[in-house]
Amino acid sequence: MKQEKLVEQKVTYTLFKDGQFYIVENVPARVDFETGEQYFSPQTVQQLQQIIKQHPKPTRVVQTPVYNFS
Numbered sequence: 001m002k003q004e005k006l007v008e009q010k011v012t013y014t015l016f017k018d019g020q021f022y023i024v025e026n027v028p029a030r031v032d033f034e035t036g037e038q039y040f041s042p043q044t045v046q047q048l049q050q051i052i053k054q055h056p057k058p059t060r061v062v063q064t065p066v067y068n069f070s
Contacts, residue, residue: 005033013040013048022052023062 009031013024027048030039040048 006030006039007033011038013038015048015052017052021064024048024051025059 007030009029010026011029011031013022013027013029015022015024027040028044031037032039
């Protein structure tokens, strides 16, 4: 049986919702060393949901190009 190796680190969380792209930096997560899969605590998930819901003033704004894959 394969044993997971999780490492505590800060990650960048991204979400595209209702036509809006959200980026939250420095989010605490446990990351699988081999797969890169990210796991968040319930408290972290709740805080991420509040940030998306409340739209606080962002730390900075990033302009992102969008391409159509055809």
